[in-house]
Amino acid sequence: MADAEKYVLDYSINDTLDDIDDLVDFVEGELIGNDDFFSIDGFSGRFTFLNDAHTGDIVIRHWINKTGIEMAFNRNIACLITQNPKDGAIEEAKRLGFPLIITDKIELANAYALSYTISHFSPTSTNVVITGTNGKSTTSHMIYHILNNAGYHVLTNTDSESEFNTLIDPMVSKLISDEVETNGTIDYLVIEVSEVQGWLGHLMENHAALMSEAVRPRVGVITNIAMDHIGLINSVDDVFNELKAVPESIGRGFTVLNHDDELVRKLDAQNPFYTSMSKLDSDNAVYFDDGKIIYDGSTILTIDELPFKGNHFIQNILSAIGACISLNLDIDVITDGVKTYKALNRRFAKLNDEPLIYDDFAHNPDGIKATISETLKLLPDNQKLHVVCAIRGSRGIEINQLNVDALIESMDENIVLYLSSSNDVVNELNFVEEDEREVFFNTLNKNNIDYIHFDNLEDCLREVYNKADKKDIILLIGAQGMDPAESLLSDII
Known part of the structure; x- marks a missing residue:
């Protein structure tokens, strides 16, 4: 193996910051407000969130309104970068003389922040x-x-x-x-x-x-x-x-x-x-x-x-x-x-012994197929694998179509399939829409795959646990809709 120490990376992000114009240029932004407000001597070096910010910090936010500009000004923040000023934010920044940078690419601001932070901290x-x-x-x-x-x-x-x-x-x-x-x-x-x-x-x-x-x-x-x-x-x-x-x-x-x-x-x-x-x-x-x-x-x-x-x-x-x-x-x-390594939560984590319950963050086609395949290898002869899949909420029908296709490709005569919309545990950002649910139902029905669907994750887990034999395996898969499963099971088992 060659010595990694000899490699010097070519690096194009200029993370020097002499004045606010350097920041405006890198994020391809427009400065609103007073450019004299920002002082490099008064910059703390920290890039952070509005609620966490203190004197001299730079805040990066996807959107900001008039109230947010007032809060930033009162906290003596060095400047604020946003992609979506709304509800009087621009007018308030001009009135206060507060430096507000508007960019169409908020990712440039975050890349600059990361580069600057590593260089200085x-x-x-x-x-x-x-x-x-x-x-x-x-x-x-x-x-x-x-x-x-x-x-x-x-x-x-x-x-x-x-x-x-x-x-x-x-x-x-x-x-x-x-x-x-x-x-x-x-x-x-x-x-x-x-x-x-x-x-x-x-x-x-x-x-x-x-x-x-x-x-x-x-x-x-x-x-x-x-x-x-x-x-x-x-x-x-x-x-x-x-x-x-x-x-x-x-x-x-x-x-x-x-x-x-x-x-x-x-x-x-x-x-x-x-x-x-x-x-x-x-x-x-x-x-x-x-x-x-x-x-x-x-x-x-x-x-x-x-x-x-x-x-x-x-x-x-x-x-x-x-x-x-x-x-x-x-x-x-x-x-x-x-x-000596111990796994992250929900990375094929064993939650119970009789029946065996494994919990995995399989949430896309390749992850679903790989996890089911590996679990089937652990299944004793003449026993069942109970697959409990949380439908992905508010992610669109396309990824859910791919996921249900992966389930069908993974099906085995020993698999019993359960679906959960997890309405009882998800927030509005992860709520399963009707068309997301229907793409699962329609595809499984078309392929003559039996399944049981539950609106609530707790009901689903209780049902599968009560039906599984002690020598069976229960596999929990999915993203946010399956995240609370371990805590729910603690009241069921």
Whole structure:
């Protein structure tokens, strides 16, 4: 393995800030209000949210109204950047002389914020970015654990619900500045990046590449390329187009690529490192073969030492190992981290023993097929697999059509299928619309697939638990509509 230290990334985001015009230029914005209000000497260096802001901070918000401008002015905020001023916001900014920057691309503001924050709060950290359609949260969290287990100060934006992996707000910038101010210098940043992102149905083009460039990674990981975020993109080729610039953003750092994914193999990286679920004849690779993980001709882990046994989770493990090898960590440090890893919530988490209940964040076609396939391998002879699927709410019929198609493709004579609209546990942003429900019903009926639908998740879980034999397996899959399942089950079991 070449020495990663010798690679200096080409970096085009200019994160110097001498005056407010630098900020206006980078975000391709228009300044409303008084440009003399902003002083670089008075800028705190923090990019944050309005409710969290203090004197000298810069706030980034998708929309702002007159009341928000008044609040920002009263808090002595340095300036505010928005994409959607409304309800008198512009007039109030002019009246107060408050600097309001309006941009058509709020993602540029958040990229600038992230770049500036890293430069000024964490300039010496070694940085890693992870993107792709599936597996990025598990991969990011495992890299974080390996580094943390080795005694380094590590920050990651990965959380169990994937809330912080976007450029739609300044959350990652806030996380970094808060962490440094509270706990000191960061050794490693492990940043998960959504492969496709948008706002109000508008695609933020090149989101993953823009985020990666802002992070200035020593190592980047691309897990796979598949369908999700329907409406923002319409084909897997669109996903590829969103990710193809990521290796360029990583530059002369290492890019860890899933060799088993045909589209990922097509990505052009200067310094690729490959992972595979079968043997690879390459020095810059780690692979799984015959129950063993092999690197540089030697077995470094056996399947019995892994925290997961399913193929798609082993691929995530390989990606994490590949990233840590590319960071020049000792193999013993890496393997100890893998052995001691505990999964994120809802990543094939076991919730009960009799019957076995597994909970997984499978919420798109590839995730659904992989998770059901792996669970069927665990099913005892003559027993049933009870699949409980939460329909995705307020995401449109296209992704739900793909998801129900994936269910049909995964069906087996031993599967009993339950659907939940989860009306009792979701908010208005995740409410299942009638057409989303109907696409499930119509497709399953057309293919003569039996199912039971419940409006409420609690009723669904109670029914499946009461019907399942102790030797059966219950598999819970879905995104927000299935998130509260564990807490509901605690009152049922």
